Amino acid sequence: NAGVTQTPKFRILKIGQSMTLQCTQDMNHNYMYWYRQDPGMGLKLIYYSVGAGITDKGEVPNGYNVSRSTTEDFPLRLELAAPSQTSVYFCASREAGPAYEQYFGPGTRLTVT
Amino acid sequence: GESVGLHLPTLSVQEGDNSIINCAYSNSASDYFIWYKQESGKGPQFIIDIRSNMDKRQGQRVTVLLNKTVKHLSLQIAATQPGDSAVYFCAEKNNFNKFYFGSGTKLNVKP
Structure with a gap:
């Protein structure tokens, strides 16, 4: 299993541009998450999904959108990029339960910029 | 929102010593807690978890202690090794399946 894969690894955007961060998992996990991590900080939840077709907001959803059309994929869309969105973005997935470990x-x- | 904080941003220990990393949480309704290890340039990696109906859980060289009275948990690493050098995060899960992470403690292991 490849686990959770994300593309691209690095990206530089100009203010106002848009992009999609891709996330794919091959573990057949129902739950998927998007986090952002600012320098020296912990992870903040942007959006999450409990299954295909179902998404919900986390702590910091403003400026982002998600979709979940398949179990495997959970893309994160940035519209009108702003300098405040400079960060490292992590995607994670987990089983429905009883284990809550995120991969x-x-x-x-x-x-x- | 949730508040998960750590007492010390950086911890330096000698190789072979035991390490203790502390974490405070604010939501008494949180029912599950996880410790993650994050090495430079990588995503977080699961270390150990504990449910709110437990006080202690042990893994290989690691122990997590949960004190619900004061809303505090700790991660103990026995015989700390250079490979343990990383940033350690605690996270709590609330009733809505959302996870809240602390800001992290950097562990430096001196040879």
Whole structure:
């Protein structure tokens, strides 16, 4: 199993541009999450999904959108990028239960200038 | 929102010593807690978890202690090794399946 994969690894955006961060998992997990990690900080939840077609907001959803059309994929869309969105983005997935361990991807480092 | 905080941002220990990393949480309704290890440039990696109906759980060289009275948990690493050098995060899960992470403690292991 590849686990959780994320693309791209790095990206530089200009203010106002848009992009999609890709996340794919091959473990047939129902739950998927998007987090952002600012320098020296912990992870903050952006959006999560409990299954295909179902998504919900986390702590910091403003400026982002998600969709979940399949179990495997959970893309994160940034519209009108702002410097405040400069961060490292992690995607994670987990089983429905009873274990709650999340499996994380390697991250996407995004810089908005 | 949730508040998960750590007492010490950086911890330096000698190789072979035991390490203790502390974490405070604010939501008494949280029912599950996890410790993650994050090495530089990588995603967090699961270390150990504990449910709110337990006080202690042991893994290989690691122990997590949960004190619900003061809303505090700790991660103990026995015989700390250079490979343990990383940033350690605690996270709590609330009733809505959302996870809240602390800001992390950097563990430096001196040879």
